[in-house]
Amino acid sequence: MENLLRRIGGRTLGRFQTLGRATIMWIQAMGWIPKTGEWSLLIRQVYSIGVLSIVIIGLSAFAIGAVLALQFYTQLSRFGAEDAVGAGLALVLLRELGPVVTGLLFAGRAGSAITAEIGLMKTTEQLSIMEMMGVDPLRRIVAPRLWGGIISMPLLTAIFNMVAIYGGVVVGVQWLGADAGGFWSGMQSAVEPLEDIGKGMVKAAIFALVVTWVAVFQGYDCEPTAEGMGLATTRTVVTSSVLILAIDFFLTLLMYGDF
Amino acid sequence: MRMGTIEISVGAFVLAGIIAVLFLIVQVSGINFSEADTSYTVTARFDDVAGLRPRAKVSMAGVNLGRVRAISVDTTYGEAIVEMEIDGEPGNLSADTSAKILTEGILGARYIGLSPGSEEDTLKDGSEITETQGAIVLENLIGQFLTSLGKD
Numbered sequence: 001m002e003n004l005l006r007r008i009g010g011r012t013l014g015r016f017q018t019l020g021r022a023t024i025m026w027i028q029a030m031g032w033i034p035k036t037g038e039w040s041l042l043i044r045q046v047y048s049i050g051v052l053s054i055v056i057i058g059l060s061a062f063a064i065g066a067v068l069a070l071q072f073y074t075q076l077s078r079f080g081a082e083d084a085v086g087a088g089l090a091l092v093l094l095r096e097l098g099p100v101v102t103g104l105l106f107a108g109r110a111g112s113a114i115t116a117e118i119g120l121m122k123t124t125e126q127l128s129i130m131e132m133m134g135v136d137p138l139r140r141i142v143a144p145r146l147w148g149g150i151i152s153m154p155l156l157t158a159i160f161n162m163v164a165i166y167g168g169v170v171v172g173v174q175w176l177g178a179d180a181g182g183f184w185s186g187m188q189s190a191v192e193p194l195e196d197i198g199k200g201m202v203k204a205a206i207f208a209l210v211v212t213w214v215a216v217f218q219g220y221d222c223e224p225t226a227e228g229m230g231l232a233t234t235r236t237v238v239t240s241s242v243l244i245l246a247i248d249f250f251l252t253l254l255m256y257g258d259f
Numbered sequence: 260m261r262m263g264t265i266e267i268s269v270g271a272f273v274l275a276g277i278i279a280v281l282f283l284i285v286q287v288s289g290i291n292f293s294e295a296d297t298s299y300t301v302t303a304r305f306d307d308v309a310g311l312r313p314r315a316k317v318s319m320a321g322v323n324l325g326r327v328r329a330i331s332v333d334t335t336y337g338e339a340i341v342e343m344e345i346d347g348e349p350g351n352l353s354a355d356t357s358a359k360i361l362t363e364g365i366l367g368a369r370y371i372g373l374s375p376g377s378e379e380d381t382l383k384d385g386s387e388i389t390e391t392q393g394a395i396v397l398e399n400l401i402g403q404f405l406t407s408l409g410k411d
Contacts, residue, residue, distance in 0.1 A: 043265060043266055043269050044265060046269045046272070046273075047265045047268060047269050047272075050269070050272050051268045051269060051271075051272045054272065054275075090287050094283070094287070152272075154276070155272065155273060155275070155276025155277075155279070156276070158276050158279035158280045158283060159275055159276055159279045161279065161283055161287075162278075162279040162282050162283060165287060184286075184289075185289075187287055187289070188286075188287070188288060188289025189289070189314070189315075189316070189368060191287050191288040191289070192288060192314075193284050193288045193290050196288065197280075197283050197284060197287070197288060201280075
């Protein structure tokens with residue numbers, strides 16, 4: 001009995017310690033303002049986090065837009081409501097699928113890379129060497145990655161939405177033959193700039209915070225062994241995916257719920 | 260990769276993101292930047308607006324004339340007060356213009372259709388359209404149909 005209680009207590013305290021360490025690291029790193037020589041660090045991170053993710057984001061966006069248009073069209077044409085295809089497509093993408101799918105892909109593509117990179121630096125003791133040289137790894141390594149992710153993710157989401165809507169146009173209008181006028185006017189009367197686009201972007205920014213935080217911390221806190229690194233990378237993808245889905249539900253409830 | 264190439268591709272990426280946001284705002288939400296130019300407000304009372312929303316179209320003969328700005332309810336008379344924004348200078352609609360709530364297609368959105376009147380006086384900013392016909396609500400129609408069946 002005593003052993004069980006001790007184990008539960010130890011686990012709980014351990015979790016809170018981890019959370020505390022993560023929060024302290026995050027607060028210290030987020031306060032980073034690049035000095036004149038440090039902008040290149042940030043640009044390099046936006047490159048490896050954002051630019052290199054464009055291909056996978058674009059491909060998945062096109063596929064998702066095309067499939068959505070196909071599904072909407074086949075169901076709605078039974079009621080003669082093909083004009084609602086554009087509205088349904090745009091609302092689903094802007095409010096939910098855009099930020100969520102971009103977030104999940106972002107966690108898999110960029111988050112895992114960040115964790116592996118920082119984990120390897122820790123395993124090969126590069127981080128300790130930096131500290132010895134008087135370079136703060138939080139400023140040099142962690143902060144540019146956090147900010148790079150926070151800058152890239154909303155931009156990626158916007159690109160995702162644009163490409164997905166284009167995919168919907170290709171399938172719905174050009175292939176299946178929904179009327180282009182009804183498609184666009186239905187979409188335009190349904191979508192509100194702040195209510196749909198703005199709130200979707202807020203979601204994207206929040207997911208970016210969560211994913212980069214998890215990724216950086218898992219790398220920074222991983223056990224400095226080959227096994228620990230692998231574990232940390234897996235944990236990044238799993239934790240941030242679950243967090244995105246859970247947070248998305250509550251954000252939707254807050255933003256669009258009726259209360 | 261050299262720093263120069265990285266900077267160029269990051270610049271292109273940021274630009275692509277901004278273009279995407281602009282595309283979403285302009286093409287997808289169809290925001291109309293010129294709408295604030297000249298417009299005036301008229302109101303109308305309906306016995307039922309059933310599903311009419313702010314920003315719904317106001318049209319005459321199928322052509323857009325403006326949009327619904329706000330909808331409120333007068334609880335004393337049980338009527339809905341709809342505030343409409345009509346594009347252009349006051350003077351393009353006669354004072355006895357009538358307003359109807361119509362539906363686009365069978366499942367489409369509600370909008371307001373105006374039909375011209377014959378008076379020479381025109382609607383001014385803030386005046387009220389008196390001749391109105393509310394939305395047709397399916398349940399009421401069925402109810403009327405059933406009572407008229409019962410009479411025979």
